[in-house]
Amino acid sequence: MKLREKVESALEKVRPSLQADGGDVELVDVDDDGIVRVRLTGACGGCPMSQMTLKMGIERILKQNIPEVQAVESV
Secondary structure, eight states, X not given: OOHHHHHHHHHHHHHHHHHHTTEEEEEEEEOXXXXXXXXXXXXXXTOTTHHHIIXXXXXXXXXXXXXXXXXXXXX
């Protein structure tokens, strides 16, 4: 399975909790260095807690499930 497919699969696990709060996450890019770029949308896009959600939620889960992931950045 390609890294991008692994990331998409892992994002499907976090998506329901974001959607419950009126937001969502969109995968923009995964580069060869393991940097994942996502866009938080809906309520998550303008939320002051979005960086916490990104780092403590999405990044933590992706790193736990996919060792190749080095970081998650919002674009």
